[in-house]
Amino acid sequence: LFVEAPRGVNAYLGDSRYAQENLDVTSSSADLGSRLRHLRRIHAGLVSERPYEYSHCVSWAAARFREYFALLPNTMLKNFPPGQRTRDGSPFWSGTKRVPAPIAFDPNTPSHV
Structure with missing residues (x-):
């Protein structure tokens, strides 16, 4: 919750090859379910759950608590x-x-x- 998702977001933003190397679903060794969950965590961190102000952080924390x-x-x-x-x-x-x-x-x- 507080380690894996932020680490994935930072790696995605900091390395232009990250998506190609780590999220390639065509790779024969790819565990599709695991990669899809990882991609969803990155999407949540950058788009769907991204806080834009303090009240968003409080709402997110309350939702996780619940x-x-x-x-x-x-x-x-x-x-x-x-x-x-x-x-x-x-x-x-x-x-x-x-x-x-x-x-x-x-x-x-x-x-x-």
């Missing part, structure tokens, strides 16, 4: 409810796999801002 701390945990809970069992009957959520707790954004909570 995605990672509310939507993804809710999806996991929908797919694997707290009482879920594995095929052998042991609890799915055990050991290092703990039941996620979705978090609503609160601007008064220091760790949220």
Whole structure:
């Protein structure tokens, strides 16, 4: 989120051969899915999610918070409810796999801002 995408954008902007060498989908060794995701991250960084002012940065950060701390945990809970069992009957959520707790954004909570 904070390393891979910016690194790709900087490489794309700084090296005129970057797109040809790293995003060539006709290459026989190309992992098309991986290259497409990489290209989408570059597009997001330069076009679709590019912040033009401070309020855009705040909106982007709020959207990422919601995605990672509310939507993804809710999806996991929908797919694997707290009482879920594995095929052998042991609890799915055990050991290092703990039941996620979705978090609503609160601007008064220091760790949220």
